[in-house]
Amino acid sequence: MQPFDNNEHPHRRFNPLTGEWILVSPHRAKRPWQGQKESANSATLPQYDPACYLCAGNERSDGTRNDNYTDVYVFNNDFPSLLQEEVAPQADSSPLFQLKPERGINKVICFSPRHDLTLPEMELEAIEKVVDAWKEQYIELGSRDFINHVQIFENKGAVMGCSNPHPHGQIWAQSSLPTNVEKTQANLKSYYDKNGTSLLADYLAEELNRRERIISENEHFAVLVPFWATWPYETLIISKRHFGNITQMTADERTAFAAILKTITVKYDNLFETSFPYSSGIHQTPTDGQDHPEWHFHMHFYPPLLRSATVKKFMVGYEMMAEAQRDISPEKSAAVLRELSEVHYKQK
Incomplete structure (x- = not known):
C-alpha cells in the first residue's frame, strides 16, 4: 500500500466550524496555476460617476440624496431583504410546512x-x-431588542452579484441566527464545553506551528488558507487573542485588523x-x-477565481448533489x- 500524500492522493477534509466534509482531489492539479496570466477586460473607473447612486451627493432610486460624505457613509438599504415590522406568525399544524x-434591518456602507x-x-487610515x-x-x-445577529459582509465584483462597482459592503441584522452561523455556533460551543478553550485559538496555534497554510501575520492577526477550504483561494483572518466581537478590539488590534485586510486584498x-x-464576511458573537x-x-473570504482573471470555479454537479470538492490543495x-x-500591482 502506498504511503498517503495529501498533495497527490484524493481525500476528504473535515471543517470543524460547520461539521461538514470536503473532497480534495490534488492529483488533478499537479502544479499551482500562477504561471497563467489573463487580464480581465475592465475599463478604468472615474473618481466620481454622476450616474452612480452610491457616489457622494447623488440621488438614489427612491429620491433620497446621499450626503456629501468624505470618508465612510452608512444608510438604510433602499431595497431591504428584511423589514422591521412585527407580524403575527401563521399557524400550521404540519411539520413539513x-x-x-423574520424581522431585521439592512444597511449599506460606502467605504x-x-x-x-x-x-x-x-x-490604511x-x-x-x-x-x-x-x-x-x-x-x-x-442593541435592538429584536436583533440577535449582525452580519457584516461585502460582495466585490459583478461575478459575485455586486450591482455597483462603487466600494461598498452591506450589513444585515436579523432576529434569528442564520443557518451557517447557527452551525458554527453549535460547533464552537461543543468544542468549548469539552475543552474549555476556543476552537479557533487552538486551531490557529496549530497553524502557526506548522506554517503550511499561513499567508501573512502581524502582532494581532493571521490570515491563512483554512485546512478545509472549499474555494481555490479561500482565506480566513483569525485574531491571535481570543475575543468574541469587534467591540472588544483594542486600538492596536483595530489598526492591525485594518492592516491585515489590506494585505490579503492586495495579494488577491x-x-x-x-x-x-x-464575498467576505465577519463572524462574531450573536447580539x-x-x-x-x-x-x-x-x-472569511470566498473568491471564485480559479486560474486567471476570467476563469472561475462553479459549484456544480457533484458539489451540488454530494459535497464540496476542490482540486488545488489548500497548501x-x-x-x-x-x-x-504586498504592494499593489498598479503601484509598481
Missing part, C-alpha cells in the same frame, strides 16, 4: 467617496474608518492583476444578550498567495 416571520477605489487601494463604522453598526443594530488583486472578486465565550472573532494555494507582493 414550517415558517416563521469611500472615491468611485474608483476598493479596499486594497485605500490608505481609510480602512481603519471602515472598521470603526463596522463596530458602530454592530453596537447600534445589536496581485494574483491575476485584476480587481479580485470575492442576543447571552455570554458566548466559545466565539472567536474571524473573517499549494497558500504558497501561491504567500509569495505575492
Whole structure:
C-alpha cells in the first residue's frame, strides 16, 4: 500500500466550524496555476460617476440624496431583504410546512467617496474608518431588542452579484441566527464545553506551528488558507487573542485588523492583476444578550477565481448533489498567495 500524500492522493477534509466534509482531489492539479496570466477586460473607473447612486451627493432610486460624505457613509438599504415590522406568525399544524416571520434591518456602507477605489487601494487610515463604522453598526443594530445577529459582509465584483462597482459592503441584522452561523455556533460551543478553550485559538496555534497554510501575520492577526477550504483561494483572518466581537478590539488590534485586510486584498488583486472578486464576511458573537465565550472573532473570504482573471470555479454537479470538492490543495494555494507582493500591482 502506498504511503498517503495529501498533495497527490484524493481525500476528504473535515471543517470543524460547520461539521461538514470536503473532497480534495490534488492529483488533478499537479502544479499551482500562477504561471497563467489573463487580464480581465475592465475599463478604468472615474473618481466620481454622476450616474452612480452610491457616489457622494447623488440621488438614489427612491429620491433620497446621499450626503456629501468624505470618508465612510452608512444608510438604510433602499431595497431591504428584511423589514422591521412585527407580524403575527401563521399557524400550521404540519411539520413539513414550517415558517416563521423574520424581522431585521439592512444597511449599506460606502467605504469611500472615491468611485474608483476598493479596499486594497485605500490608505490604511481609510480602512481603519471602515472598521470603526463596522463596530458602530454592530453596537447600534445589536442593541435592538429584536436583533440577535449582525452580519457584516461585502460582495466585490459583478461575478459575485455586486450591482455597483462603487466600494461598498452591506450589513444585515436579523432576529434569528442564520443557518451557517447557527452551525458554527453549535460547533464552537461543543468544542468549548469539552475543552474549555476556543476552537479557533487552538486551531490557529496549530497553524502557526506548522506554517503550511499561513499567508501573512502581524502582532494581532493571521490570515491563512483554512485546512478545509472549499474555494481555490479561500482565506480566513483569525485574531491571535481570543475575543468574541469587534467591540472588544483594542486600538492596536483595530489598526492591525485594518492592516491585515489590506494585505490579503492586495495579494488577491496581485494574483491575476485584476480587481479580485470575492464575498467576505465577519463572524462574531450573536447580539442576543447571552455570554458566548466559545466565539472567536474571524473573517472569511470566498473568491471564485480559479486560474486567471476570467476563469472561475462553479459549484456544480457533484458539489451540488454530494459535497464540496476542490482540486488545488489548500497548501499549494497558500504558497501561491504567500509569495505575492504586498504592494499593489498598479503601484509598481
